[in-house]
Amino acid sequence: DGGITQSPKYLFRKEGQNVTLSCEQNLNHDAMYWYRQDPGQGLRLIYYSQIVNDFQKGDIAEGYSVSREKKESFPLTVTSAQKNPTAFYLCASTHRQGRNTGELFFGEGSRLTVL
């Protein structure tokens, strides 16, 4: 089955530690995205990548970093600089080109709790 796999589903971290969330897709999608979901705020874009070895900041990139070394993989690192990292993180992907695109396919999410 094609899809997006995020791991781990649940993660606890102490303050001051970096943590990396994994996102892998086998949909052959070009573009990948990281969103953060907080209650009442919907989904906010952290980073996105349209092609391998290239990525762009989203609306709330501060305190996060990403890499895109392979088409299938787009890991997100939550650094100690992120002031409020406890959240639900969603990875998504889509085909890149075309005016009438934009349908995103989502993973099941990773819930990060900072203790």
Added chain:
Amino acid sequence: AQSVSQHNHHVILSEAASLELGCNYSYGGTVNLFWYVQYPGQHLQLLLKYFSGDPLVKGIKGFEAEFIKSKFSFNLRKPSVQWSDTAEYFCAVKAVENAGNMLTFGGGTRLMVKP
């Protein structure tokens, strides 16, 4: 930059009641519009989408939405809800000129359907 407002944060209905969830966006250009649904414990999935043409679009599970350009709205409707419709619903907009396919999401509406 575009923004999306969902005015109802929590909605409680009895089974068989009619549903309308509001969604307004702010962007002067051409847009693609989406409704996503997140059932408890499941990943976000697409409910319906509007790209062009007939402003009344039908999605899965009996949902429909109407794009009213003059009102910058894309309200979601269902004539008769079921207990299984209990979920969180997100409206999203993509500016067609946006080559990155980034979606801007509203804050979400939690729907609870009482049996």
